[in-house]
Amino acid sequence: MSDDVQVKSTATAEEQRPTQNEDGMTQETGNRSATEMQARDEGTKTEETKADRKKIWGKKEKPRVKDISRKELDVLEPVSIDELMPLPPPYDKIEEQPGWKEMSEEAKAGTQCTLDGFAASPIPQPESPEEEEELVEAFVSGLKKLLSRENNWEFLQPLTLSIDYCVGCQTCADACHVFKGSGEKEIYRPTYRSEVFRKLVKKYVKPGGKILSHFTGADIDLNWETVTRLYELAYRCNLCRRCAQTCPIGVDNGLIAHELRKVFSQELGWAPRELHEKGTELQLQIGSSTGMNPVVVKDNIEFIDEDMEDETGIHVETPFDKEDAEYLLIHNAGEILAWPENPGAFSIIMEKAGLDWTMSSEEVGYDGVNYGLFYDDVQLARIALTHAQIGKKLGAKKLIMGECGHQHKALMTVADRVLGGDNNIPRESALTLLEEIVFSGKIEFDPSKNDFPVTLHDPCNIVRNLGIVEPQRRILRYLCPQFREMTPHGVDNYCCGGGSGFAVMSPFNFTDWRVSIASRMKFKQILDAFADQPEPEVKKYICAPCSNCKGQIRDVLQYYGALDKSGITYGGLVELIVNAMVDVEEPFIHWEMH
Amino acid sequence: MTTSALILLSYVLLAVFLLAFVLRSVRLARFPVHLRWELSPVPHEKGKGHYGGSYLEELEWWNKPRKKDHVAEITYMAKEILFLKALWEHNRKLWWFSFPFHLGLYLLVGGAILFLLGGLGAVLGIQGPGWGIFSRGIVVLAGGGYALGALGAIGLFLTRLSDKGMRNSTAPVTFLNLLLLFAMFATGLWAVLTVTGFAGQVLAFGGALFSADLGVEIAGILKAHFLFAFLFLAYLPFTQMMHFVAKYFTYHKVRWDDEPVVAGSKLDRKLKVLLGQPVTWAAPHIRADGKRNWVDIATDIGRKKEEVDQ
Numbered sequence: 021m022s023d024d025v026q027v028k029s030t031a032t033a034e035e036q037r038p039t040q041n042e043d044g045m046t047q048e049t050g051n052r053s054a055t056e057m058q059a060r061d062e063g064t065k066t067e068e069t070k071a072d073r074k075k076i077w078g079k080k081e082k083p084r085v086k087d088i089s090r091k092e093l094d095v096l097e098p099v100s101i102d103e104l105m106p107l108p109p110p111y112d113k114i115e116e117q118p119g120w121k122e123m124s125e126e127a128k129a130g131t132q133c134t135l136d137g138f139a140a141s142p143i144p145q146p147e148s149p150e151e152e153e154e155l156v157e158a159f160v161s162g163l164k165k166l167l168s169r170e171n172n173w174e175f176l177q178p179l180t181l182s183i184d185y186c187v188g189c190q191t192c193a194d195a196c197h198v199f200k201g202s203g204e205k206e207i208y209r210p211t212y213r214s215e216v217f218r219k220l221v222k223k224y225v226k227p228g229g230k231i232l233s234h235f236t237g238a239d240i241d242l243n244w245e246t247v248t249r250l251y252e253l254a255y256r257c258n259l260c261r262r263c264a265q266t267c268p269i270g271v272d273n274g275l276i277a278h279e280l281r282k283v284f285s286q287e288l289g290w291a292p293r294e295l296h297e298k299g300t301e302l303q304l305q306i307g308s309s310t311g312m313n314p315v316v317v318k319d320n321i322e323f324i325d326e327d328m329e330d331e332t333g334i335h336v337e338t339p340f341d342k343e344d345a346e347y348l349l350i351h352n353a354g355e356i357l358a359w360p361e362n363p364g365a366f367s368i369i370m371e372k373a374g375l376d377w378t379m380s381s382e383e384v385g386y387d388g389v390n391y392g393l394f395y396d397d398v399q400l401a402r403i404a405l406t407h408a409q410i411g412k413k414l415g416a417k418k419l420i421m422g423e424c425g426h427q428h429k430a431l432m433t434v435a436d437r438v439l440g441g442d443n444n445i446p447r448e449s450a451l452t453l454l455e456e457i458v459f460s461g462k463i464e465f466d467p468s469k470n471d472f473p474v475t476l477h478d479p480c481n482i483v484r485n486l487g488i489v490e491p492q493r494r495i496l497r498y499l500c501p502q503f504r505e506m507t508p509h510g511v512d513n514y515c516c517g518g519g520s521g522f523a524v525m526s527p528f529n530f531t532d533w534r535v536s537i538a539s540r541m542k543f544k545q546i547l548d549a550f551a552d553q554p555e556p557e558v559k560k561y562i563c564a565p566c567s568n569c570k571g572q573i574r575d576v577l578q579y580y581g582a583l584d585k586s587g588i589t590y591g592g593l594v595e596l597i598v599n600a601m602v603d604v605e606e607p608f609i610h611w612e613m614h
Numbered sequence: 615m616t617t618s619a620l621i622l623l624s625y626v627l628l629a630v631f632l633l634a635f636v637l638r639s640v641r642l643a644r645f646p647v648h649l650r651w652e653l654s655p656v657p658h659e660k661g662k663g664h665y666g667g668s669y670l671e672e673l674e675w676w677n678k679p680r681k682k683d684h685v686a687e688i689t690y691m692a693k694e695i696l697f698l699k700a701l702w703e704h705n706r707k708l709w710w711f712s713f714p715f716h717l718g719l720y721l722l723v724g725g726a727i728l729f730l731l732g733g734l735g736a737v738l739g740i741q742g743p744g745w746g747i748f749s750r751g752i753v754v755l756a757g758g759g760y761a762l763g764a765l766g767a768i769g770l771f772l773t774r775l776s777d778k779g780m781r782n783s784t785a786p787v788t789f790l791n792l793l794l795l796f797a798m799f800a801t802g803l804w805a806v807l808t809v810t811g812f813a814g815q816v817l818a819f820g821g822a823l824f825s826a827d828l829g830v831e832i833a834g835i836l837k838a839h840f841l842f843a844f845l846f847l848a849y850l851p852f853t854q855m856m857h858f859v860a861k862y863f864t865y866h867k868v869r870w871d872d873e874p875v876v877a878g879s880k881l882d883r884k885l886k887v888l889l890g891q892p893v894t895w896a897a898p899h900i901r902a903d904g905k906r907n908w909v910d911i912a913t914d915i916g917r918k919k920e921e922v923d924q
Contacts, residue, residue, distance in 0.1 A: 082778060082782070084782055085782060085783065158896065161896070162895075162896075165894060165895060169646055169891070170891045170892060170893065170894070171893060171894060171895060173646040173647075173648065173888045173891065174648055174649045175648050175649060175651070176645055176646060176648065177642075177645035177646070177647075177648050177863065177867065177868065178648055178651055178864075178868045180642075180645065181642070181860050181863055181864050181868065182864075184854060184856075184860065185854050185856070185857040185860040185861075185864070186783075186854065187788075187854055187857060188774075188780055188783035188784050188788070189701070189705060189708055189712075189780070190705070190708075190777070190779045190780050190783070191700070191701060191704045191705040191708070193779055194704065194705070195704065206779075206782065209779060209782075211779075211782075211783045212782075212783075215782075215783045234786070235785070235786050235787055236785055236786075236787050237784075237785025237786070237787065237788075261653055264653055264869075265653055265654075266700060266703075266704040266705075267700070268694070268698060268700035268701045268704075268705075269857050269860065269861055269864060270860075270861055270863075270864025270865050270868065270869055271864065272651075272653075272864075272868070275651065285897060286895040286896075286897050286900055287895055287896050287897055288896075288897060289897035289898055289899065296899075301899065304915045304916065304917060305916075305917055383917070397649075398893075398895070398899075398900050398911055398912060399899075401908075401912035402912055402913075402914075402915050405912055405913060406915060418674075432670060433650040433651075433652065433670075433872075434649050434650055434651070435649070436649075436650050436874055436875050437647070437648075437649050437650060437875055437881075437885050438649070438885070438889070438908075438912065439875065440875045440877060440881075440882040440885050440886065441877055441878075441882060441886070442877070444875060444876070444877040444882075446674070446676050448673070448674070448675075449670060449671075452670075452671060452672070452673055453673070456673055483654070483666070484653065484654050484666075485652070485653065485654070486654070486668060486670050487652075487654040487655070487656060487659065487662070487666055487667050487668025487669075487670060487671065488667070488668065488670050488671050489654070489662075489665055489666050489667045489671070490662075490665070490667055490671060491671055510665060510666055511654040511655055511665075511666030512666075
């Protein structure tokens, strides 16, 4: 391919007026001008880009699976805002949408943004061809371990089934919010990543894989570009498993993305900083991925208790390290810092219901986060075991999962089979407990206090993956007169776009990707749910009983200015419960972006 | 090819099929137990399966007896197997070809059972007054199966060729598979339409297979059809077309495997064995040396306690 066929990471790169920020990133200073957008409307740039791509991909205009290894491409498949799935008004005008950051050359140097122009993680840069070769070989070594009984008994059966039996029917594609939200970009098709993986396994791991490789479909080259693009591609899937749910065979493309992340982490030591260094490692070393040590956590909770008393008039003292309590409540510690009203509301409810409960101040015991679920089985097991052992040590009868989806999935099901023997301690969802409390009669409610439009976001990890569907709905139907469902909902829901750790990942220009592409379908669902009252004067509430989902939804609402334009804010379930309590005189929910 | 040569070749191809089919199925069944990875809806959840709920919605679920609705599970699978329910709901465009294709295969399996029973009956000399039902059954099942199968195979072939998404994930070998299947269906259909005494010749060939009677003669088009059919059978276990077996595992052993660990249970004991295996992952934070097992590394959180306390 000639050098002149270079596709820009975003079609608008030259059109923007960038300023460099402190992270070495460039940020648009404002929305695009009308003239710029008019030029786009006339199709000049788009046509140019399409022509370029046609030269690259031939008639298809889309990259083939094997093209992932092509060295001559600056970007495998560029993405631009005007190609994304359209949003309903008033978010349908591209010129009014915030733009995307353009990565500076300095920022690009430590990453590999040749997949789609975005980067989710830094990548170690080899200093010589030999080192590059070693890393590629290490990747193959990791693939072999992934398919061994000793190193990957945890997922060998589901993984093998997903490798060997996909018939390529593409039923999964329509189920994927990233693929649809992106305007059907080929690289985001659930099978694209899986096919790269399958071809590599077929050609480089299975005996005789190179024989008739073009005929059998193993027509792929393994090189630095393949490995690094595949690493980035493993972080373009939310692991929501909606695709797996629709697959007639039962193939799980989400699992394949998960297993790829494991190869990179467990063999090469590559993982996004927010998940590993600032995630599981920080949690295991200091006690929490937020960086809070036990002293800070206790102080913060004390402050929250005081704030809650000021706000509601209800005196609470959150108990810590109470031995032999019925319930050991473990929050996602991010709530304590970002949404203190959530643990505050929990304490009010638990106290008013007269429950025998406690929190733990032991390292890890006050943070239910377990990012190991997203990328590394060893880290997953380490954190889950620590949670269980802390519960055992305190003599708690059961562990209660706070409003955190991945905590639910990690501790209640996925890690269940590493919590055998003495580590086996009952675990229960807060949603189930809250339902029991709300309908027990121990607390008096006035549902008219929640008389505003409310919709429910179903966290994938709680609903699709655990089957906890109805408890939260029964509460909302009772306490929120204007509750309405999204379409689709329940186990068929769409991911918020922050799943699998994305909500806490904001390196380089990744926030732009996760907010405008991964969350696009969810944002559309939210707008559709409130379509009967679109005006900003009508305040609306998205109930998202999951910390990561809330973080992602916050970022989306902020990105589009949805509070000002549509009157939409968000929060958890316990906030609605406290807001409806007769004993709480002032509104507990504030119509602000927080 | 003479019929006798076809019979001898059929034995070889059938043996390959049986051996490979059993070995591959056993391999699928003998994978180690995995971490839980269930996916709602799980139809055996009594009273909850219809909306995707699970026993985890229950307070203190570990103290309650598990109530499984096996009828709902069987009904779910029956709809999936017989009508391709998931494809109907999520990929209607493909269903219009995939359904006749699969229905054609099911009819042929029915026809094949009659073919084998008829052949066995002929060898054993059991051919009473009701025996004609085998002949008529074979003609109806085979005729219908071939027609539907041929339609489905060619439709799937053209869909894969024309749909950009499918084309990108379709290897050349998959097109060959579909052509092989089409050849099998088309020759069968041709034989049904042109061979006089089709059922009689089929039953005679079935009888010859059981009795190793190399003196039987059948029509040329039937020979071609049986050749394609046995070639397909022998080839089947080596392809992704074995998904009809894999599907049992993807559904029952992955999606719907929601069995919790109970301390001291058989599952717990199996897991202890797996956790005792050595680990060789190379990343530094794993701290594996090829000798330390899963328990060793999972309980080594690497915290420098003294430093943290200071």
